[in-house]
Amino acid sequence: MPDIVKVTEVGDLTEFLGSKNLLEIVIRNRNGRIKEIQKAALNNFKQDEVKEKLEDAIAILNKNNAIGEQTLQGLGKIQGLSIFNLVLSGVNLCATCAGFVIMHMELQGISNQVEDLVAQNNKIADRAKDFELRGVLAEHQDMLDCRKKQKPYSEEQMRMLVDHEVNVLEMLSDTFLGDITENKKELVFTVLSLATMLATSIRFFDEIYYYNNKENIVGGSNWHGSHPTWMHALERLLQDDFIKKVQDLGYFDMKLDALETDNFYIGFRDQIMNMKIDIEENQRLIEGLESAEVFSAVEKMTVEDVRKTVEAAFNEAGVTPEVRESILNYAVA
Amino acid sequence: MKIREFAILEHERRKDKMNYKEIAERTIMQLDQNLFLEMKKELTRRYIKFVMIDDDAITPAVLSEKLYDYFTEIESVSGKNFEKLIKTYMDDMDDLIEGRIAKPNKKKGESHAVPRARRYYEHAVWVRKEKMPSLWGLTEYSRIMMCLYMSIIKEHLGIVKDFDFAAQSIDIDSILKSIEFKDNKAKKVRESTKIIAIIMYYQLKNKEITGEY
Numbered sequence: 381m382p383d384i385v386k387v388t389e390v391g392d393l394t395e396f397l398g399s400k401n402l403l404e405i406v407i408r409n410r411n412g413r414i415k416e417i418q419k420a421a422l423n424n425f426k427q428d429e430v431k432e433k434l435e436d437a438i439a440i441l442n443k444n445n446a447i448g449e450q451t452l453q454g455l456g457k458i459q460g461l462s463i464f465n466l467v468l469s470g471v472n473l474c475a476t477c478a479g480f481v482i483m484h485m486e487l488q489g490i491s492n493q494v495e496d497l498v499a500q501n502n503k504i505a506d507r508a509k510d511f512e513l514r515g516v517l518a519e520h521q522d523m524l525d526c527r528k529k530q531k532p533y534s535e536e537q538m539r540m541l542v543d544h545e546v547n548v549l550e551m552l553s554d555t556f557l558g559d560i561t562e563n564k565k566e567l568v569f570t571v572l573s574l575a576t577m578l579a580t581s582i583r584f585f586d587e588i589y590y591y592n593n594k595e596n597i598v599g600g601s602n603w604h605g606s607h608p609t610w611m612h613a614l615e616r617l618l619q620d621d622f623i624k625k626v627q628d629l630g631y632f633d634m635k636l637d638a639l640e641t642d643n644f645y646i647g648f649r650d651q652i653m654n655m656k657i658d659i660e661e662n663q664r665l666i667e668g669l670e671s672a673e674v675f676s677a678v679e680k681m682t683v684e685d686v687r688k689t690v691e692a693a694f695n696e697a698g699v700t701p702e703v704r705e706s707i708l709n710y711a712v713a
Numbered sequence: 714m715k716i717r718e719f720a721i722l723e724h725e726r727r728k729d730k731m732n733y734k735e736i737a738e739r740t741i742m743q744l745d746q747n748l749f750l751e752m753k754k755e756l757t758r759r760y761i762k763f764v765m766i767d768d769d770a771i772t773p774a775v776l777s778e779k780l781y782d783y784f785t786e787i788e789s790v791s792g793k794n795f796e797k798l799i800k801t802y803m804d805d806m807d808d809l810i811e812g813r814i815a816k817p818n819k820k821k822g823e824s825h826a827v828p829r830a831r832r833y834y835e836h837a838v839w840v841r842k843e844k845m846p847s848l849w850g851l852t853e854y855s856r857i858m859m860c861l862y863m864s865i866i867k868e869h870l871g872i873v874k875d876f877d878f879a880a881q882s883i884d885i886d887s888i889l890k891s892i893e894f895k896d897n898k899a900k901k902v903r904e905s906t907k908i909i910a911i912i913m914y915y916q917l918k919n920k921e922i923t924g925e926y
Contacts, residue, residue, distance in 0.1 A: 638878075643922055654925070
C-alpha cells in the first residue's frame with residue numbers, strides 16, 4: 381500500500397487527476413465499504429498559455445474591429461468568458477450586426493430589472509417615462525442593419541439616435557450613483573454597453589456630419605454643437621464618484637478581493653478612456669481624408685491590416701490550428 | 714483586462730503559519746528588480762545597517778537573511794516571534810486609524826448610512842479576524858489600512874468619511890514620515906512595525922495593476 385501523501389495545497393492533487401481532469405474521491409460507509417465515488421474538478425490555477433495568446437489576439441482584434449457571432453461564441457467556449465468579460469476586455473460588440481446581436485440578447489435579458497431600477501430610483505419621475513432601454517437597443521440594431529444593407533441612416537436619424545443613447549446613458553448613470561441595493565452588476569454592464577453603443581454611434585455620426593457639411597462650415601468647430609454634451613456623458617463615467625461606486629460594487633457586491641477589484645475598475649475605466657480616444661482619433665482621420673469614399677476605403681484597409689497582423693501574431697506565438705481557425709475564419713463581420 | 718468571476722482560489726486564502734522564511738520567499742524574493750532596489754534603499758537608510766557588505770552585493774537573499782537576523786534578535790529580547798510581530802503590526806496600524814474613521818450618523822432625521830471609509834475599515838477588521846494568519850490576509854489588510862491612513866494624512870490626521878482605495882495612492886515615505894514626526898498616536902509604533910510596513914508596501918507595489926492610462 382503506498383505511503384500516505386501529505387497534501388498542503390490544491391496543486392499537490394493534480395498528479396492524481398484521472399480522465400477528464402477529474403479527481404475521484406471514494407466515500408465509505410460505516411462498515412468501510414465503498415458507498416459512492418464523488419468526482420471533483422480542481423480549479424485551473426495555472427495560467428493556460430493558449431488563453432494568454434487568445435487574450436493577446438483579442439487585444440489586437442479589439443481596435444475598431446468587429447467580431448463575428450461565431451467567433452464570439454467560440455471565444456466564449458474556449459475561455460469561459462462571459463459577455464461582461466468580453467466587453468470589459470474592450471471587444472466592440474456594438475459596431476456590427478453580428479456582434480450587436482449578442483449584446484442585444486444579453487441586454488434584453490436584464491432590461492426588465494434595469495428599467496425597474498431606473499423607475500424606482502429616478503428622482504425626476506417624468507424622466508423615467510423617457511427611459512426606453514429596449515427602444516434604444518432596437519434603434520441601434522436597426523442602424524447597424526441599415527449600414528449592412530448599404531442604406532445608412534441619414535444625418536438627422538443618426539443625430540436622434542445619439543441623443544437618445546445619451547439620454548438613456550445619463551439616466552443609467554444617475555441610477556447607479558443613487559441608493560440602489562440590487563442588480564448593481566447588471567446596471568454597470570448596461571452602462572458599459574450603452575457607453576460602447578454611444579461611442580460607436582458618435583463615430584458614425586461624425587463621419588456623416590463632416591462629409592455632409594464640410595464645405596459649408598465657416599469658422600468654429602467642424603463638429604456638431606452637441607458634441608461636448610455627448611462626450612460629457614462618457615466623461616462622467618471617469619469621475620471619482622462613479623469610479624468609487626464601481627470599486628465598491630466589485631469589492632462588496634461581487635466579493636472580489638483588492639487586486640481583482642483593481643482589475644475590474646481599472647478595466648472599466650480604461651475601456652471608457654479608449655472609447656473617448658477612438659472618437660477623437662476618428663475625428664482626426666476624418667479631417668485628414670478628403671471624402672467619405674476615401675475614408676471608407678481606408679477603414680477597409682485597416683481591417684485587412686489587422687487581419688494580417690493577427691495572422692503574424694499567431695505564427696509567432698505558435699497558436700494551435702483549431703484555435704487560429706475559429707478566430708480568423710470569422711474574425712471580421 | 715479580465716475579471717475572474719469566480720472566487721479567489723481557496724489555497725491562496727487558506728490560513729497558514731506566518732513563518733518568516735515563507736513570507737520572505739513570497740515577498741522580498743519575488744520583487745521586481747527596481748522595486749527591490751527601492752526597498753533596499755528604504756530599509757538601509759533608516760533601519761538596517763550593513764557594515765562589511767557593499768550596497769551592490771546586497772541581493773534579495775542577503776537582505777532577507779539580514780532581516781531574519783533582525784527578527785530573531787527581537788524575539789530573543791522580547792519573546793515575540795515573527796507571527797506575534799505581525800499581530801503587533803496590525804495592532805499598531807489599527808491604533809493609528811480606527812479613531813479617525815467616521816462612524817454612521819445616529820441623529821434622528823439624518824442619514825444613517827455607513828460612511829465609505831468605515832465600510833472598508835470594518836472589512837479590514839473582518840479579514841484580520843477571519844483570514845489570518847495568511848499572506849493573502851496580511852496583504853489585503855495592509856492595502857485597506859495603508860489607503861485609509863494616506864487619506865487621513867491628507868486630512869491632516871483628521872477624521873475621514875471617504876478615502877482613495879487606489880493602490881497608487883499609497884506612498885510609504887509619507888506614511889513613515891507621519892509615523893515618525895507628525896502623528897501623536899504613533900509614539901508607541903515599534904520599529905518592527907515600520908519594517909513590516911515597508912515589506913508589505915513593496916509586496917503591494919509588486920502586484921499592482923496599473924491599466925493603460
